[in-house]
Amino acid sequence: MSERDIAVLGVGMHPWGKWGRNFVEYGVAAARDALADAGLTWTDVQFVSGADTIRNGYPGFISGATFAQALGWSGARVASCYSACASGASALGTARAHILAGLCDVALVVGADAAPKGFFAPVGGDRPDDPDWLRFRLLGATNPTYFALYARRRMEVYGATERDFARVKVKNARHGLDNPRARYRKEVTEDEVLASPVVADPLRLLEICATSDGGAALVVTSMAFARRHTSKPVTIAGVSTVTPRFPNTVIEMPNFATDSACGVALPEASFRDSIADAAYAEAGIGPDDLDLAEVYDLSSALELDWYENIGLCKEGEAERLLNDGDTTIGGRIPVNPSGGLACFGAHLAVAGRGDRPPGRGGTRRAHRQPGPVRSRIVGDRACLSAPRRTSSTRCARRSAGAAAASARCTRPTSAPT
Numbered sequence: 001m002s003e004r005d006i007a008v009l010g011v012g013m014h015p016w017g018k019w020g021r022n023f024v025e026y027g028v029a030a031a032r033d034a035l036a037d038a039g040l041t042w043t044d045v046q047f048v049s050g051a052d053t054i055r056n057g058y059p060g061f062i063s064g065a066t067f068a069q070a071l072g073w074s075g076a077r078v079a080s081c082y083s084a085c086a087s088g089a090s091a092l093g094t095a096r097a098h099i100l101a102g103l104c105d106v107a108l109v110v111g112a113d114a115a116p117k118g119f120f121a122p123v124g125g126d127r128p129d130d131p132d133w134l135r136f137r138l139l140g141a142t143n144p145t146y147f148a149l150y151a152r153r154r155m156e157v158y159g160a161t162e163r164d165f166a167r168v169k170v171k172n173a174r175h176g177l178d179n180p181r182a183r184y185r186k187e188v189t190e191d192e193v194l195a196s197p198v199v200a201d202p203l204r205l206l207e208i209c210a211t212s213d214g215g216a217a218l219v220v221t222s223m224a225f226a227r228r229h230t231s232k233p234v235t236i237a238g239v240s241t242v243t244p245r246f247p248n249t250v251i252e253m254p255n256f257a258t259d260s261a262c263g264v265a266l267p268e269a270s271f272r273d274s275i276a277d278a279a280y281a282e283a284g285i286g287p288d289d290l291d292l293a294e295v296y297d298l299s300s301a302l303e304l305d306w307y308e309n310i311g312l313c314k315e316g317e318a319e320r321l322l323n324d325g326d327t328t329i330g331g332r333i334p335v336n337p338s339g340g341l342a343c344f345g346a347h348l349a350v351a352g353r354g355d356r357p358p359g360r361g362g363t364r365r366a367h368r369q370p371g372p373v374r375s376r377i378v379g380d381r382a383c384l385s386a387p388r389r390t391s392s393t394r395c396a397r398r399s400a401g402a403a404a405a406s407a408r409c410t411r412p413t414s415a416p417t
Helices: 023-038 057-061 063-071 087-100 131-137 143-158 162-176 190-195 223-227 271-283 300-309 318-323 340-344 361-366
Strands: 006-017 047-051 077-081 106-113 198-200 213-221 234-236 238-240 292-294 376-378 382-385
Touching (some): 006 023, 006 087, 023 057, 023 213, 047 087, 063 077, 087 106, 087 238, 143 198, 162 300, 162 340, 238 271, 300 318
Antiparallel strands (some): 006 213, 006 234, 238 382, 376 382
């Protein structure tokens, strides 16, 4: 245990799909489930941390207050934050900071989204100085365009094949079968994936995540409070959201180009590597201490990148890890045992909380040996749940990364992000 640990007492989730209702309903349902799981009431909550959604009007911009009002004004303090796909991790980090600062003992973290059909598009309005607005209107570059650039780069640099990408989808679809909250619960074959329509070459429809509606919530507390309510609390040992170091030579949405490295040495770790590096350092563990990982699989090809970014293998070895069965349930390090975004769909305000915490529900079966999961990395920015341990392997591999989760849908009627 560390002085920086907090406990997870309760988790809740609204099932994912296209429900056609207000995002607040999804968040409130998840919050009530989390409170019931924790054995607490709404009036026990002292702080609400909301992950914002920008496609649902004013209530989405002040999600903390929106959820607090829907649950019933109680005088609880609130905060709201928007960090695109890192909004869930940022909201959790905000709650954690309040607990560690002694400002509260019990916090509720909530995120929910009601996503549009089809591709994510920029928020409405005329903003010619906004790079996100410009990349759609000048380049026609939807999100799958960037996913395809990453996939093509992987093929050129490491020799990945289209069948490797398809196998990631097959694995995650199989994992999602047992997840009652998943939107897509249907196995697919490699040939079915490769027969689905091309969206952005080389990626096909079943290899890119859909956009979905749903919500998730956590009840997090101080360790002192948790010990009064349970003998074996699940703990969060690290939360990492970092910025790149100049020069950043891998393109990130919504940029049009990378930094030039002509006159400046490359940083010791790439941007994505540095995210998990920071979480590992904070938690006092390394990649060899993990029992499972949930990574942000916006596409099946991106999942392979994240294997390397979080230190599960060396650069260029992700395909071997996949093809040897190491990342499937029952393997050495199961990845996306929840089914990932391949089975959930994309959800901006909930990313990083879209599966069950370690030792609970659906993820317990992914552990290699009987008993609770000890440590894992989850999210599109890094969140580690683990006991405090030292590790000589932390720096043995370049273990960085966020836990990014890829997303492909299981039916050809689904629309990618």
